[in-house]
Amino acid sequence: MHKLYIGNLGDSVTAEDLIKTFEDHKIPYSGQFLMKNGYAFVDCPDDQWAMKAIETFSGKVELHGKRIEVEHSVPKKQRQMMRDIFNRGQSHEDFSLPTSIN
Numbered sequence: 001m002h003k004l005y006i007g008n009l010g011d012s013v014t015a016e017d018l019i020k021t022f023e024d025h026k027i028p029y030s031g032q033f034l035m036k037n038g039y040a041f042v043d044c045p046d047d048q049w050a051m052k053a054i055e056t057f058s059g060k061v062e063l064h065g066k067r068i069e070v071e072h073s074v075p076k077k078q079r080q081m082m083r084d085i086f087n088r089g090q091s092h093e094d095f096s097l098p099t100s101i102n
Contacts, residue, residue: 002050003073006057007039010064017063018042025061027053041073 006018015033018040022029030043044050050072057070 002044002047004042004044004050004053005039005071005073006033006042007069007071008066009038009040009068010066011037013040013063015040021057021061021063022053025056027056029053 015035018033022042028045028049030045032042034041044053054070054072057068059067059069061068
């Protein structure tokens with residue numbers, strides 16, 4: 001499955017609001033919306049539908065007065081690794097690339 005993160009949700013947005021939004025735009029989803037405070041997660045059947053949802057909704061669709069943001073969900077462990085690498089402050093000079101290929 002291809003999990004999506006749906007952010008910038010108002011406190012009053014419900015799973016039913018998201019179901020209606022996805023159905024109105026004919027974007028299929030798998031399973032239930034996992035609702036949190038201000039954001040939600042949902043699975044799409046494949047990568048093409050996930051990309052279509054991102055293109056259709058992110059910054060373009062408004063729910064309860066706020067434009068929603070939709071992107072691929074990044075697992076917490078992977079997100080932490082990316083943050084650690086970024087926070088090391090390494091510049092591109094710290095990484096060496098081969099100068100020739102034999």
